[in-house]
Amino acid sequence: MDKIRVLVAKPGLDGHDRGAKVVARALRDAGFEVIYTGLRQTPEQIAQAAADEDVNVVAMSILSGAHPHLFPKVVNLVREKGMKDTLIIGGGVIPEGDIPALKQAGIAEVFTPGTPTTAIVDFIKANVK
Amino acid sequence: MENIADEVLKGNRLALAKAITAIENERENATEIMQQLYPHTGNAYVLGITGPPGAGKSTLTDKLAKEFRSRGKTVGIIAIDPTSPFSGGAILGDRIRMNDLAMDEGVFIRSMGTRGSLGGLSHKTADAVKVMDAFGVDVIFVETVGVGQSEVDIVKAADTTMVVLIPGMGDDIQAIKAGILEIGDIFTINKADHDGADKLQTELNMMLDLDGVMKDWRPPILKAVANQNIGITEVVDTFHKHREHIEANGQLTVRRTERAKNEMLDLLDAKIGQYVRHKLVDSGKIDKFVEDIKARKTDPYTVVNGVMESMLK
Numbered sequence: 001m002d003k004i005r006v007l008v009a010k011p012g013l014d015g016h017d018r019g020a021k022v023v024a025r026a027l028r029d030a031g032f033e034v035i036y037t038g039l040r041q042t043p044e045q046i047a048q049a050a051a052d053e054d055v056n057v058v059a060m061s062i063l064s065g066a067h068p069h070l071f072p073k074v075v076n077l078v079r080e081k082g083m084k085d086t087l088i089i090g091g092g093v094i095p096e097g098d099i100p101a102l103k104q105a106g107i108a109e110v111f112t113p114g115t116p117t118t119a120i121v122d123f124i125k126a127n128v129k
Numbered sequence: 130m131e132n133i134a135d136e137v138l139k140g141n142r143l144a145l146a147k148a149i150t151a152i153e154n155e156r157e158n159a160t161e162i163m164q165q166l167y168p169h170t171g172n173a174y175v176l177g178i179t180g181p182p183g184a185g186k187s188t189l190t191d192k193l194a195k196e197f198r199s200r201g202k203t204v205g206i207i208a209i210d211p212t213s214p215f216s217g218g219a220i221l222g223d224r225i226r227m228n229d230l231a232m233d234e235g236v237f238i239r240s241m242g243t244r245g246s247l248g249g250l251s252h253k254t255a256d257a258v259k260v261m262d263a264f265g266v267d268v269i270f271v272e273t274v275g276v277g278q279s280e281v282d283i284v285k286a287a288d289t290t291m292v293v294l295i296p297g298m299g300d301d302i303q304a305i306k307a308g309i310l311e312i313g314d315i316f317t318i319n320k321a322d323h324d325g326a327d328k329l330q331t332e333l334n335m336m337l338d339l340d341g342v343m344k345d346w347r348p349p350i351l352k353a354v355a356n357q358n359i360g361i362t363e364v365v366d367t368f369h370k371h372r373e374h375i376e377a378n379g380q381l382t383v384r385r386t387e388r389a390k391n392e393m394l395d396l397l398d399a400k401i402g403q404y405v406r407h408k409l410v411d412s413g414k415i416d417k418f419v420e421d422i423k424a425r426k427t428d429p430y431t432v433v434n435g436v437m438e439s440m441l442k
Binding site for chain 1: 142143145146147149150153154156212213216217218219220221222224225228231232237238239240242244
């Protein structure tokens with residue numbers, strides 16, 4: 001079986017990466033290869049890294065409120081690169097009311113504060129292509 | 130994608146990414162891809178970057194790649210980080226230092242986990258280098274995991290190997306031990322603005338002076354402060370000097386011949402190993418052998434000799 005590769009990225013300008021690091025560590029312990037790209041990524045950088053690294057999953061974290069703008073942009077750019085099957089998920093401080101629109105835009109699932117990391121691992125295992 | 134190798138040769142970037150994935154996961158089409166790409170390899174120059182964890186290999190690679198780009202060269206980077214022996218997972222974090230490179234069309238970065246290999250590279254690194262080579266990049270950086278003292282596989286994979294060191298890692302006896310200090314064609318002391326850089330340079334020089342036999346290339350010891358972009362052009366100039374030197378004295382041909390031989394033997398070892406295991410396990414012969422060995426009726430040495438004789442007849 002192929003090893004599952006996940007890009008963990010922080011789009012936008014907030015500097016809070018503790019959550020992303022906790023998730024990266026949990027994914028590592030689940031046996032995934034996690035490509036961690038650090039803070040303040042543009043959607044273009046994320047999409048390019050996702051394509052070059054040929055990841056199965058793009059996992060983004062935003063705590064600044066910029067998710068309605070940045071998450072859909074990443075989805076579009078990743079798809080434009082020809083990555084049709086890549087699972088794209090998001091997390092962070094995201095109001096419940098925003099979630100339907102994000103899903104509509106192609107974010108497969110949104111994980112809000114309090115989510116156990118095992119839920120993210122299970123979701124990836126169940127949905128990765 | 131119809132034919133991944135064809136697309137790689139046409140310069141399709143996504144195909145390059147997909148080809149490396151196929152090879153890393155030993156998918157069915159991996160051998161076919163390599164067979165098709167192999168005739169198109171041998172044009173890129175391979176630079177190995179190795180050194181202890183935290184020495185600044187990724188930051189240095191980022192700056193060196195930019196310098197090569199400003200000199201009109203296209204660049205491939207393979208950055209390796211360790212795979213957990215417990216979970217099989219890995220955090221591949223070298224891209225953090227290379228984020229603005231990612232948007233340069235003339236640069237392709239790929240992160241790889243060691244996946245059980247212990248020599249500082251992964252088993253598939255050499256093949257990933259070849260795929261990038263066939264794709265057409267001019268220079269390929271291979272950045273090893275943070276190494277201790279004995280992970281020296283890079284020297285078999287690279288045309289020129291640079292060892293990155295930092296001040297304050299130990300006394301001068303460390304410098305005369307065997308291992309990574311024997312493999313540098315170039316040494317760079319990074320973080321040279323920290324205390325102890327001059328002392329380290331002196332110690333390395335003393336170590337090299339002990340080499341006795343006069344070699345025609347004495348590894349230069351350079352200083353750099355990568356995150357401030359200090360010393361970068363000198364390192365790139367030195368890469369060029371070393372390349373010219375080993376091209377002129379035939380050493381490059383020797384290294385590449387040795388590499389071709391080693392790669393063939395490694396592949397052969399792996400195939401023979403697979404074949405023999407397959408035969409032994411599938412026929413169930415192994416259980417009888419193990420039982421007899423356990424009962425001390427025979428011993429593993431005799432059994433192995435017997436197996437070899439019967440299979441290689």
